Amino acid sequence: MSKTVSDLQIKKLQHAYQCWDADKDGKMTLDDYKLYAHKIATRGGLNTESESSKLVTEQFLKLFGPIMNAADKNHDGVITEKEFVDYFVDNFIVPKDISQHISIAANIFKMIDGDGDGKISPSEYILAQWGWGISEESAKKAFSLMDLNNDGFITYDEYEKHFSDYWLSSDPNVPGNNFFGMLDDEPHKK
Numbered sequence: 001m002s003k004t005v006s007d008l009q010i011k012k013l014q015h016a017y018q019c020w021d022a023d024k025d026g027k028m029t030l031d032d033y034k035l036y037a038h039k040i041a042t043r044g045g046l047n048t049e050s051e052s053s054k055l056v057t058e059q060f061l062k063l064f065g066p067i068m069n070a071a072d073k074n075h076d077g078v079i080t081e082k083e084f085v086d087y088f089v090d091n092f093i094v095p096k097d098i099s100q101h102i103s104i105a106a107n108i109f110k111m112i113d114g115d116g117d118g119k120i121s122p123s124e125y126i127l128a129q130w131g132w133g134i135s136e137e138s139a140k141k142a143f144s145l146m147d148l149n150n151d152g153f154i155t156y157d158e159y160e161k162h163f164s165d166y167w168l169s170s171d172p173n174v175p176g177n178n179f180f181g182m183l184d185d186e187p188h189k190k
Contacts, residue, residue: 004093004094005089005093005094006170008170008172008177009089009093009167009168009169009170010085011183012166012167012177012183013084013085013088013089014081014085015180015183016084016088016166016180017081017084017085018133019132019133019134019180019181020032020033020036020084020132022035022036022039022131022132022133023035024133027078027079027080028068028078028079028080028084029068029077029078029079030061030065030068030077033060033061033064033065033068034057034060034061036060036131036132037057037059037060037061038057039130039131040060040111040127040128040131041057059107059110059111060111063104063107063108063111067087070087070091071083071084071086071087071088073086073087088167092167092168093167093168102160102164104163105159105160105163105164106156106160108163109156109159109160111128112124112125112127112128114127118155118156119153119154119155119156120153120154120159121152121153122140122143122152125139125142125143125154126139126140126143129142129180129181132180132181134180134181135181138181138182139181141178141181141182142175142178142179142180142181142182145175145178146158146159146162146175146176146178146179148161148175161176162174162175162176162179163176163179164176165177165179166179166180
């Protein structure tokens with residue numbers, strides 16, 4: 001691992017891994033992404049057999065499937081925390097290439113913005129965070145930090161900034177450190 005990666009960046013990657021491990025079994029598989037999409041669809045009031053629910057799952061797998069394939073270095077269908085951290089360090093943090101970040105951020109933003117109004121409401125944000133295992137209290141705190149203009153919504157510009165800060169910043173004071181709930185809060189277990 002490169003010396004250009006701070007302890008804070010490693011901590012954030014480990015936190016993201018815990019969030020993305022949807023079934024909280026300590027390993028990440030494609031089933032975790034399916035479970036996340038299913039949780040969001042059902043919590044959002046969608047019938048799991050509906051076209052809207054299937055679309056959420058399809059979008060999520062389309063977005064994260066390539067990450068899963070690239071990060072799984074030994075091709076066993078499981079991404080370990082080390083593989084996850086190494087993938088993000090090698091492909092995002094060290095090269096500081098935000099072009100991939102912007103594309104991913106735009107797609108996730110669209111998925112979270114359930115009503116398509118171009119901004120994320122507190123309830124939309126809390127729903128997305130809940131799917132990652134983040135408590136409502138932690139999600140509310142994080143939302144208030146990331147709503148930079150205090151208008152009660154996270155705009156795309158705010159979202160993109162926080163998304164990039166989460167992956168790239170070594171500054172312990174940026175609100176984006178709390179992109180997946182408050183950084184020091186542990187995602188819920190199973």
